[in-house]
Amino acid sequence: MTESSRPTRVLVLNSGSSSVKYQLLDMADSSRLAVGLVERIGEKTSRLVHTPLAGGPDGAGKRERTGPIADHTAALRAVADELARDGLGLDSPELAAIGHRVVHGGLKFSEPTVVDDAVCAEIERLVPVAPLHNPANLTGIRTARELRPDLPQVAVFDTAFHTTMPEHAARYAIDIETADAHRIRRYGFHGTSHAYVSRKTAELLGKDPADVNVIVLHLGNGASASAVAGGRCVDTSMGLTPLEGLVMGTRSGDIDPAVTFHLERVAGMSTDEIDELLNKKSGLVGLCGDNDMREIRRRVDEGDPRAALAFDIYIHRLRKYIGAYTAVLGRVDAVAFTAGVGENAAAVREAAVAGLEALGLAVDAERNAVRSDEPRIVSPDSAGTVVAVVPTDEELEIAAQTFALVGGDRSGGEDRARAGRADDA
């Protein structure tokens, strides 16, 4: 780095309840310098996998270490040590900022925001509506601030992209005073992915995002659908929390809310037990004991009826959302599949649109079977609506938003961040 050049590197942290995923990117050319993952934090068998990529994208220098990592603070210190071993330490003057995925930003944050004490306090206030995610996000931010107090830390919120939803999509039909008193409404999540994928889908179609209507199906462990009209989110399947909507790895998605009263009154379960049941013991794992779609497909192919039922319920819900968002959008230019399941499970894509020719939807078996990291069309040329696989890249999007906010130097970011905020949550 010469004296006049500005730092261009951004470290992105995605802290989950028991894991930290991270990437170091150079935003001068959007290249990746290192990627890694710490998993099973808090257990004896924690594992850190670190891959430096500066010497080439083959991952040849991959390093792995196992052994207890007590908490997220220890995990981030271990990540900092690994980066330092490659000469990419957090003390580097080439680091422009650290970007953090924050799952719940309420209504206050519709833009990426430079973190200060007030922002931390707001993320903390939202813990009850993102109990699996916000506490880990906050620990990541606090540790990173301790390690580099001089560096801008930018929070990029999962909820931000969905703040454009119209009131009729964002509100629940419950007593309006009660809802407002407790800020109960639909916020939506995975917004960084929905924004990135809807934009990439327009690119794949050779069109301006403003001219394209897309249904994005983000199918990972957590899963959500969104309806994006001309680049703006108009509806999404997750709600007050990431529990609503599609069937997920361990979450139920939509249920009759009276199921919870019934569990309490008739089954004698506590609120915490019901929370745990719906968030961690439901969805695919609750239905068939597995939450990994690869394993479920293997069992389906072997004729396992429980796995087949779980798969069918998952697909049925997905198809209902495709139908619903077709009605919400009126005209659908593309349906884009993304995240671990959406990008890799051809059987899910095929089943999700089977028999929907009347909606213009179909997959071409040969195209659908292709494995690739590139965005690609899997529908036949004759289909009225494009079905596409568009790999998501939340880390790149977080890095880009972070870098754009701090302007590649350490001034000005805060004012712009504040200007981007809505009035109140």
Ligand SMILES: Nc1ncnc2c1ncn2[C@@H]1O[C@H](COP(=O)(O)OP(=O)(O)O)[C@@H](O)[C@H]1O
């Ligand atoms: N080849 C594959 N076929 C089917 N499913 C896959 C494949 N690879 C990954 N998955 C699914 O992707 C899921 C993880 O997706 P991902 O987007 O990484 O989730 P998250 O970010 O929520 O951890 C796994 O649970 C697994 O079911």
Ligand SMILES: CC(=O)OP(=O)(O)O
């Ligand atoms: C919001 C959410 O569900 O995130 P994840 O898929 O990472 O659990």
Ligand SMILES: [Mg+2]
């Ligand atoms: Mg994910």
